[in-house]
Amino acid sequence: MNQFFEFVGQRWGSLLFDLYQHGSLVLQCTVLAVVIGVGIGIAVYSSPGGSAIATALTSAILTIPSFALFGLFIPVLGLGVQPAVITLTLYALLPIVRNTIVGLANIDPAVTGAARGIGMHRLGVLTRIELRLAWPSILAGTRVSVQMLMGIAAIAAFAKGPGLGGSIFSGLAAIGSKTAVDRALAGTIGIVVLALVVDGLLVLLGRFTTSPGVRARA
Amino acid sequence: MTNTENAPSGAEIRLEEVTKRYSGTASPAVASVTMTIPPGKTVIFVGPSGCGKTTTMKMINRLIEPTSGRISIDDRDVLDIDPDKLRRTIGYAIQQAGLFPHMTVAQNIGMVPSLLRWNKKKLAERVEEMLDLVGLDSAVFHDRYPRQLSGGQQQRVGVARALAADPPVLLMDEPFGAVDPITRGNLQDELMRLQSELHKTIVFVTHDFDEAVKLGDRIAVLGEQSKILQYDTPEAILQNPADDTVAGFVGAGASLKQLTLLRVRDVELKQEAITARPDETVEAVRRQLEERNRPFALVLDERDRPARWVHKRQLAQASSLRTAGKPIGDFVSTQSTLQDALEACLAEGGAAVVTKERGRYAGTIDIDTVMATVQRLRDEAGVSE
Numbered sequence: 001m002n003q004f005f006e007f008v009g010q011r012w013g014s015l016l017f018d019l020y021q022h023g024s025l026v027l028q029c030t031v032l033a034v035v036i037g038v039g040i041g042i043a044v045y046s047s048p049g050g051s052a053i054a055t056a057l058t059s060a061i062l063t064i065p066s067f068a069l070f071g072l073f074i075p076v077l078g079l080g081v082q083p084a085v086i087t088l089t090l091y092a093l094l095p096i097v098r099n100t101i102v103g104l105a106n107i108d109p110a111v112t113g114a115a116r117g118i119g120m121h122r123l124g125v126l127t128r129i130e131l132r133l134a135w136p137s138i139l140a141g142t143r144v145s146v147q148m149l150m151g152i153a154a155i156a157a158f159a160k161g162p163g164l165g166g167s168i169f170s171g172l173a174a175i176g177s178k179t180a181v182d183r184a185l186a187g188t189i190g191i192v193v194l195a196l197v198v199d200g201l202l203v204l205l206g207r208f209t210t211s212p213g214v215r216a217r218a
Numbered sequence: 219m220t221n222t223e224n225a226p227s228g229a230e231i232r233l234e235e236v237t238k239r240y241s242g243t244a245s246p247a248v249a250s251v252t253m254t255i256p257p258g259k260t261v262i263f264v265g266p267s268g269c270g271k272t273t274t275m276k277m278i279n280r281l282i283e284p285t286s287g288r289i290s291i292d293d294r295d296v297l298d299i300d301p302d303k304l305r306r307t308i309g310y311a312i313q314q315a316g317l318f319p320h321m322t323v324a325q326n327i328g329m330v331p332s333l334l335r336w337n338k339k340k341l342a343e344r345v346e347e348m349l350d351l352v353g354l355d356s357a358v359f360h361d362r363y364p365r366q367l368s369g370g371q372q373q374r375v376g377v378a379r380a381l382a383a384d385p386p387v388l389l390m391d392e393p394f395g396a397v398d399p400i401t402r403g404n405l406q407d408e409l410m411r412l413q414s415e416l417h418k419t420i421v422f423v424t425h426d427f428d429e430a431v432k433l434g435d436r437i438a439v440l441g442e443q444s445k446i447l448q449y450d451t452p453e454a455i456l457q458n459p460a461d462d463t464v465a466g467f468v469g470a471g472a473s474l475k476q477l478t479l480l481r482v483r484d485v486e487l488k489q490e491a492i493t494a495r496p497d498e499t500v501e502a503v504r505r506q507l508e509e510r511n512r513p514f515a516l517v518l519d520e521r522d523r524p525a526r527w528v529h530k531r532q533l534a535q536a537s538s539l540r541t542a543g544k545p546i547g548d549f550v551s552t553q554s555t556l557q558d559a560l561e562a563c564l565a566e567g568g569a570a571v572v573t574k575e576r577g578r579y580a581g582t583i584d585i586d587t588v589m590a591t592v593q594r595l596r597d598e599a600g601v602s603e
């Protein structure tokens with residue numbers, strides 16, 4: 001155990017950098033996925049057929065083993081950040097798309113009917129009423145995506161992506177050497193801690209961005 | 219149409235051969251409806267569910283676009299007005315209120331004024347005014363969320379939201395359909411009070427004929443495809459239903475329903491009862507009863523409010539008028555309907571005590587008066603036809 005702390009102490013700088021890169025990769029991909037996923041959700045939620053197709057497609061993406069998807073992108077996009085971002089964003093879509101559809105479809109039609117009836121513009125109904133009411137559901141989906149991406153992002157190292165995955169991979173590849181286990185362990189623990197902290201921050205974000213009038217539904 | 223400062227009048231709505239046909243259906247949902255809704259009046263669309271009454275109403279604010287025909291408000295064709303702008307000038311209240319759950323009561327009420335870009339101060343004042351108008355204490359309800367309110371309170375907020383921008387026209391789609399009967403009765407009374415102050419043009423959709431009779435200046439009884447079976451005052455429809463369908467809808471007890479249209483103040487009260495003050499002597503009252511050969515005297519309290527009935531037999535043993543006889547069970551005010559009065563007459567055994575403002579004694583009403591009134595209404599209806 002002492003040896004592990006010693007290792008972490010020595011590599012503190014580079015571990016911290018990887019941690020930052022890992023978190024930054026996941027968060028940026030999540031933001032991208034929220035923008036795309038909510039967009040898809042808005043586009044399809046009013047039609048049951050469209051909702052089914054969007055859910056099925058995003059589910060299909062999730063069934064592809066991440067290792068394979070990273071590998072498949074290498075011939076097309078090469079190594080590095082780009083394939084990592086695209087792969088992670090695709091994986092993050094399903095929970096966000098599905099929760100956006102559920103959140104929007106579950107709004108009482110009387111509420112949107114009243115909004116139209118008192119003269120609110122279609123876009124106003126979407127931004128001031130529907131998305132506000134679906135927000136707790138969208139945020140719940142986002143939290144699932146973030147947790148998922150934290151783990152998957154480690155595999156991005158396979159395609160030379162950034163983050164803590166590098167530390168895990170190099171550790172596992174050099175198993176038997178003196179610091180191999182420490183490296184893998186440092187990367188793994190780093191990811192778990194990061195995941196918990198970010199999830200906590202998202203819960204706080206939910207507190208501040210959800211109206212008390214709907215909080216119980218979140 | 220007159221438009222004075224303190225009695226703002228609603229707008230006239232005219233529907234001319236309005237038809238709504240949905241693609242893929244053989245017959246239109248609404249077939250060639252023509253009617254004029256007079257300014258400042260409450261017109262009730264009543265009919266069985268699925269008859270197209272809500273569709274007809276929603277064409278007025280273009281939530282549903284007519285297939286053909288013309289709808290105008292104060293001679294302006296609604297199809298010439300941008301739908302969102304049109305709707306901001308038409309109040310809209312629906313069943314279960316449809317309040318925005320993530321907004322406070324104040325934000326809900328202020329929605330239309332904020333869409334109309336009123337300045338903050340004017341908007342805040344208006345919200346206070348509307349809370350007061352619908353009888354909700356601002357200190358309690360201003361910052362509450364809809365889910366913290368009862369069904370009746372939500373409906374009040376819904377009505378306040380509909381009225382906030384002071385629209386000349388108010389559309390109400392079964393607004394009291396989802397609340398319990400007692401709350402519903404209270405909300406109806408409130409709406410009548412509001413309307414007597416505001417004089418909006420109200421189009422009110424319901425399937426409850428009793429509600430229509432109570433609230434309407436005019437009732438449009440609608441059949442399939444929103445066909446107007448009869449469009450007249452509640453009195454006229456109750457007395458002379460146009461056909462068997464309307465008669466069926468009016469239902470049994472049309473005469474009893476008619477009694478809800480009349481108030482006690484509309485009939486002549488009897489002033490024959492012998493009244494006494496609690497400080498009068500028992501002996502004086504007994505002598506009076508004997509002189510005029512009456513069995514009962516009515517004891518009023520110091521503020522002229524009726525308190526007890528005393529029989530002459532009870533006077534024989536009584537020492538003071540304060541305790542003699544029995545307290546009055548059921549009495550009615552001049553504001554009460556004749557139906558309530560009849561109820562009280564039956565409960566009190568023939569005649570009921572009537573009070574006026576501040577509970578002061580006004581006279582008595584008896585079953586014969588009620589009967590005579592019903593008879594008179596019948597005769598009048600016979601003459602006018």
